[in-house]
Amino acid sequence: MGFLRIAAAAALLALATPVAATAAEGELTFPPQNWSFSGPFGTFDRAAAQRGFQVYSEVCAACHSVKHAYYRDLGGIGLTHKEIEAIAAAVMVPSIDDDGQPAERPARPSDHFRAPYPNETAARATFNGAYPPDLSVIIKARAGGADQLYNLLAGYAEPPADMKLGDGMYYNKYFAGHQIAMPAPLSDGRVTYADGTRASVEQMARDVTTFLAYIAEPEMEVRKRLGVKVVLFLIFMTGVTYAAKRKVWADVH
Amino acid sequence: MAESAAAPHPAPHSGGAEVTKRDFLKLVAGAGAAVGVGAIVWPMIDSMNPAADVLALSSTTVDLSPIVAGQAITVVWRGKPVFVRHRTPTEIEEARAADKLRLPDPATDASRVKPGHDQWLIVVGICTHLGCVPLGNRSTEVRGEYGGWFCPCHGSEYDTSGRVRRGPAPANLPVPPYAFEGDTKIKIG
Amino acid sequence: MAGLHKSEFENPVIRWVDSRLPIFTMMQKEYGVFPTPRNFNYLWNFGALAMVNLVIMIATGIFLAMNYTPHATMAFDSVERIMRDVNFGWLLRYVHANGGSMFFIVVYIHLARGLYYGSYKMPRELLWILGVVILLLMMATAFMGYVLPWGQMSYWGATVITNLFSAFPLVGDYIVTWLWGGFSVDNATLNRFFSLHYLLPFVLVGVVFLHIAALHITGSNNPLGIEVKGPQDTLPFHPYYTIKDSVGICVYLIVFALLVFFAPNYLGHADNYIPANPLVTPAHIVPEWYFLPFYAILRSVPDKLGGVLLMFGSIGVLALVPWLDTSPVRSARYRPVYRILFWVLVLACAVLLVCGGKPPEGIWVVLSRVATAYYFLHFLVILPVLGKFERPLPLPESISRAVLADGGGGGPLPGGAAAKPMEKA
Numbered sequence: 001m002g003f004l005r006i007a008a009a010a011a012l013l014a015l016a017t018p019v020a021a022t023a024a025e026g027e028l029t030f031p032p033q034n035w036s037f038s039g040p041f042g043t044f045d046r047a048a049a050q051r052g053f054q055v056y057s058e059v060c061a062a063c064h065s066v067k068h069a070y071y072r073d074l075g076g077i078g079l080t081h082k083e084i085e086a087i088a089a090a091v092m093v094p095s096i097d098d099d100g101q102p103a104e105r106p107a108r109p110s111d112h113f114r115a116p117y118p119n120e121t122a123a124r125a126t127f128n129g130a131y132p133p134d135l136s137v138i139i140k141a142r143a144g145g146a147d148q149l150y151n152l153l154a155g156y157a158e159p160p161a162d163m164k165l166g167d168g169m170y171y172n173k174y175f176a177g178h179q180i181a182m183p184a185p186l187s188d189g190r191v192t193y194a195d196g197t198r199a200s201v202e203q204m205a206r207d208v209t210t211f212l213a214y215i216a217e218p219e220m221e222v223r224k225r226l227g228v229k230v231v232l233f234l235i236f237m238t239g240v241t242y243a244a245k246r247k248v249w250a251d252v253h
Numbered sequence: 254m255a256e257s258a259a260a261p262h263p264a265p266h267s268g269g270a271e272v273t274k275r276d277f278l279k280l281v282a283g284a285g286a287a288v289g290v291g292a293i294v295w296p297m298i299d300s301m302n303p304a305a306d307v308l309a310l311s312s313t314t315v316d317l318s319p320i321v322a323g324q325a326i327t328v329v330w331r332g333k334p335v336f337v338r339h340r341t342p343t344e345i346e347e348a349r350a351a352d353k354l355r356l357p358d359p360a361t362d363a364s365r366v367k368p369g370h371d372q373w374l375i376v377v378g379i380c381t382h383l384g385c386v387p388l389g390n391r392s393t394e395v396r397g398e399y400g401g402w403f404c405p406c407h408g409s410e411y412d413t414s415g416r417v418r419r420g421p422a423p424a425n426l427p428v429p430p431y432a433f434e435g436d437t438k439i440k441i442g
Numbered sequence: 443m444a445g446l447h448k449s450e451f452e453n454p455v456i457r458w459v460d461s462r463l464p465i466f467t468m469m470q471k472e473y474g475v476f477p478t479p480r481n482f483n484y485l486w487n488f489g490a491l492a493m494v495n496l497v498i499m500i501a502t503g504i505f506l507a508m509n510y511t512p513h514a515t516m517a518f519d520s521v522e523r524i525m526r527d528v529n530f531g532w533l534l535r536y537v538h539a540n541g542g543s544m545f546f547i548v549v550y551i552h553l554a555r556g557l558y559y560g561s562y563k564m565p566r567e568l569l570w571i572l573g574v575v576i577l578l579l580m581m582a583t584a585f586m587g588y589v590l591p592w593g594q595m596s597y598w599g600a601t602v603i604t605n606l607f608s609a610f611p612l613v614g615d616y617i618v619t620w621l622w623g624g625f626s627v628d629n630a631t632l633n634r635f636f637s638l639h640y641l642l643p644f645v646l647v648g649v650v651f652l653h654i655a656a657l658h659i660t661g662s663n664n665p666l667g668i669e670v671k672g673p674q675d676t677l678p679f680h681p682y683y684t685i686k687d688s689v690g691i692c693v694y695l696i697v698f699a700l701l702v703f704f705a706p707n708y709l710g711h712a713d714n715y716i717p718a719n720p721l722v723t724p725a726h727i728v729p730e731w732y733f734l735p736f737y738a739i740l741r742s743v744p745d746k747l748g749g750v751l752l753m754f755g756s757i758g759v760l761a762l763v764p765w766l767d768t769s770p771v772r773s774a775r776y777r778p779v780y781r782i783l784f785w786v787l788v789l790a791c792a793v794l795l796v797c798g799g800k801p802p803e804g805i806w807v808v809l810s811r812v813a814t815a816y817y818f819l820h821f822l823v824i825l826p827v828l829g830k831f832e833r834p835l836p837l838p839e840s841i842s843r844a845v846l847a848d849g850g851g852g853g854p855l856p857g858g859a860a861a862k863p864m865e866k867a
Binding site for chain 3: 040068140145224238241244245249
């Protein structure tokens with residue numbers, strides 16, 4: 001079947017196109033990293049994600065929200081309900097008291113992560129007009145995914161001699177245009193890990209990327225596990241229906 | 254096509270073994286298709302069940318200290334009204350006295366409160382007849398002949414233990430799962 | 443017996459219903475014993491696949507709509523809630539999102555099959571035109587559905603595509619304001635797009651019904667492109683093609699599942715996970731992949747109105763194909779020149795698809811112009827002229843003879859008409 005063969009080639013070409021399209025978007029390429037969560041059987045490295053949560057809380061959370069995530073989501077990276085309750089209770093979230101006035105109460109596991117500012121306008125006022133993006137789905141919102149975030153966080157450097165940085169801008173090898181409004185958030189020893197891991201910039205960048213990958217796709221492990229079962233079942237069904245088809249058509253052939 | 258429908262003979266060279274194997278394959282394919290369709294339908298049905306955020310909100314804490322004897326407040330638990338009533342000694346007395354009567358839905362008053370906290374009655378404020386919210390939680394509202402609650406929709410009356418005493422309601426006002434966290438604080442759910 | 447249909451079913455319940463409303467007789471006639479050419483290849487699966495896909499889209503869509511909030515300030519968040527909180531919400535959304543892509547893959551192959559084997563020719567012109575209407579409805583539905591998550595690509599896609607209508611002289615701006623229900627894409631736009639996105643699939647179901655009704659009047663074309671001459675050329679639809687379609691459905695579902703479970707965002711665009719921002723346009727906006735060829739045609743013309751007309755014309759010209767193609771031979775198997783030019787057309791479409799995803803500069807503009815030119819040349823010039831000059835290969839005498847001779851469609855025939863396998867009624 002000439003048609004079938006050529007059509008299959010065309011289909012492959014069509015599937016490959018989005019990659020070509022995204023690669024053309026910027027001249028930036030992000031050296032690929034080895035992630036525990038990549039591949040069809042990937043899972044989140046729990047220890048790395050927990051360290052990453054620490055980095056997020058102690059560093060990123062000052063400016064960046066993860067407003068779609070809940071404290072209870074931390075159960076997915078291996079924290080117990082007691083630990084989550086304690087983490088939440090240490091955070092005061094906005095509420096309304098019995099007189100209807102704005103007040104604060106300790107957070108519960110069912111609450112969304114508290115945002116560092118009440119709304120986007122307030123954020124821009126605080127950050128000189130810049131808006132630190134919400135990080136809930138940041139891994140999915142960047143074409144380079146986890147690799148892009150990791151390389152950005154570890155990509156701060158001295159600008160080349162011939163480059164003139166804008167006011168309040170910082171040089172980054174992996175940001176479009178190489179000028180970013182966010183100062184380097186990580187420096188060696190910025191956090192102290194309870195498990196004794198050395199908090200190098202690369203280590204912290206890797207950990208917080210793992211955490212944010214989980215926050216972006218909390219369903220990923222379930223999805224991939226279910227996917228393996230579904231595909232195996234469908235392969236079995238293809239075999240059965242094909243055998244049945246051969247039997248039915250045996251009359252005609 | 255009418256002719257083909259009217260001639261239900263198998264093709265001449267379809268031997269017995271062939272037919273059996275073919276039927277078996279058809280059976281497996283049919284069963285597999287049924288399993289597959291079920292597996293496709295289930296996520297859709299389950300998506301209508303309470304979502305994770307709804308389930309996570311399934312507990313409410315209530316501070317009892319501002320409620321004086323004879324008063325009641327309404328709190329929201331899982332989107333439903335829950336009556337939290339501070340009963341007077343007389344009301345407790347009336348409720349216990351009714352334990353011996355023939356009730357539509359027999360239950361002792363003791364079984365509807367927590368031991369040592371007899372003055373606190375916590376019930377879901379939804380009439381067991383057809384789901385209206387009974388009157389009587391505010392002291393200015395009509396409470397019916399038995400001093401508890403009165404449902405304006407179809408006239409069911411509840412006593413000071415939240416038990417149905419008269420009217421079409423088939424059951425007592427249900428007691429939600431709750432626990433005392435100290436003497437003046439409860440956690441519902 | 444007056445007024446009752448004479449049912450041939452034995453089961454008393456079925457018979458009772460069938461006598462009053464002969465749906466069982468109809469199903470038996472149209473899907474049971476329906477005489478179908480015996481030489482279909484697997485490309486004839488794609489109609490059934492499109493049907494399955496439509497059902498999947500409507501089913502998942504209904505359950506997504508139960509959890510989606512069509513409001514500019516809440517739409518993005520409600521989609522995230524579907525992904526995180528609703529039981530299997532992520533599955534429903536990923537199936538629906540990738541189902542859109544699968545639908546276009548299936549329908550484009552279905553369409554290409556029709557072009558290759560001349561399925562649009564007399565007497566199937568109306569069947570073909572209904573197919574073009576289905577394609578248009580699909581495009582409108584897909585476009586409006588893509589707006590609903592209210593990400594950056596949703597918002598700017600909606601802005602750019604609705605602005606196409608501003609190209610029309612005099613009334614253009616009024617049309618755009620009317621489409622928006624305001625002076626920019628905003629909450630009113632989102633609400634009406636949600637309403638129409640829910641409505642159009644059911645209109646689609648209606649047109650699909652007409653498409654199938656028309657098909658069952660003329661009967662199916664086949665890879666040889668010659669008409670069925672008698673019962674020896676056909677097989678009852680069931681079980682021969684129900685089982686063959688089932689094989690195709692399984693393979694299709696494997697591809698679908700691989701996308702949904704292992705690469706759910708591969709065909710999407712990262713920017714659509716950034717909430718819509720009316721003040722900032724993304725650096726590089728592109729439609730979903732299935733619109734890229736049309737987007738490339740639009741951008742290949744340096745004139746605003748010209749680009750819009752050419753883009754709509756590229757679909758409109760499909761509806762005229764039955765009259766543009768003057769060759770009396772249907773199947774490209776017997777048209778040596780057309781067969782090559784068909785693949786040139788496919789290549790042109792592939793080039794347009796790639797160009798649509800590239801920035802409109804340099805070589806990409808040149809390539810899309812060449813491909814656009816060929817696209818229209820193919821339909822408007824080559825098809826009419828080729829039919830007059832091409833020397834087709836000799837056509838086989840009948841389907842059964844051809845099948846017997848080369849086994850291309852289904853292998854040798856056991857013994858003419860007498861061996862035609864029958865379906866149990």
